[in-house]
Amino acid sequence: MKQDDNTNKVKHIHPFIDKRVENYCESMHSNDNQQLKDLERQTHLRFVRPNMLSGAWQGEFLMILCKISQPKRILEIGTFSGYSTLCFALATEDDCIIDTIEALQEYEGFLKNNFEKNNVANKIRMHFGQGLDVVNELNEKYDLIFIDAEKVHYPQYYEMCIEKLNKGGLLLADNILWYGKVSLDYIDDKETEAIREFNSMVTKDERVENIIIPIRDGIMVARRL
Numbered sequence: 001m002k003q004d005d006n007t008n009k010v011k012h013i014h015p016f017i018d019k020r021v022e023n024y025c026e027s028m029h030s031n032d033n034q035q036l037k038d039l040e041r042q043t044h045l046r047f048v049r050p051n052m053l054s055g056a057w058q059g060e061f062l063m064i065l066c067k068i069s070q071p072k073r074i075l076e077i078g079t080f081s082g083y084s085t086l087c088f089a090l091a092t093e094d095d096c097i098i099d100t101i102e103a104l105q106e107y108e109g110f111l112k113n114n115f116e117k118n119n120v121a122n123k124i125r126m127h128f129g130q131g132l133d134v135v136n137e138l139n140e141k142y143d144l145i146f147i148d149a150e151k152v153h154y155p156q157y158y159e160m161c162i163e164k165l166n167k168g169g170l171l172l173a174d175n176i177l178w179y180g181k182v183s184l185d186y187i188d189d190k191e192t193e194a195i196r197e198f199n200s201m202v203t204k205d206e207r208v209e210n211i212i213i214p215i216r217d218g219i220m221v222a223r224r225l
Contacts (some may be wrong), residue, residue, distance in 0.1 A: 071143030075144025078149035089120035177218030
């Protein structure tokens with residue numbers, strides 16, 4: 001019996017570069033922040049899927065972008081254990097305000113304690129609920145927006161968030177290569193298709209200039225013109 005043509009096809013492409021090169025890159029960044037190390041350790045101890053956090057390599061990239069762009073208002077969609085939130089808080093001035101959205105109310109105690117312990121609670125406004133609903137209720141303009149929530153809703157998030165992004169502001173989106181599945185045309189699950197649509201929307205949008213950086217699972221960086 002002839003095997004299905006897709007039987008032996010790869011399911012994803014990850015890591016995107018030789019693991020030896022990736023390990024070298026991960027060892028060659030300046031982030032040695034003990035606060036972030038402690039949070040990463042706590043995430044691995046207390047959360048079921050600790051791999052969802054940004055991690056030091058990507059976290060340092062986010063912090064450098066913040067230090068360059070100096071945002072005063074940040075919107076984060078998808079808080080999880082608060083690692084990227086803490087990166088944003090540590091890399092911005094005292095007058096920066098961060099709106100961060102998390103679907104699971106059960107994380108509130110952990111997040112509140114972490115932000116207070118690291119003396120950044122005054123900069124962070126936590127919102128709990130479905131991302132699309134909360135974003136719709138926020139009547140703010142932002143200098144930096146970070147999307148890292150339900151992948152199937154990335155196109156909707158983009159349509160909503162681009163209108164809330166100030167001129168010259170940055171829109172970032174995580175997991176934009178989706179373990180390389182976006183490049184495999186025979187994979188058509190709903191998350192992969194949504195991310196492909198998102199990538200296409202951003203690239204075709206004349207209101208922004210954009211680039212994909214293949215750090216970890218890929219980050220889209222778009223700047224509002």
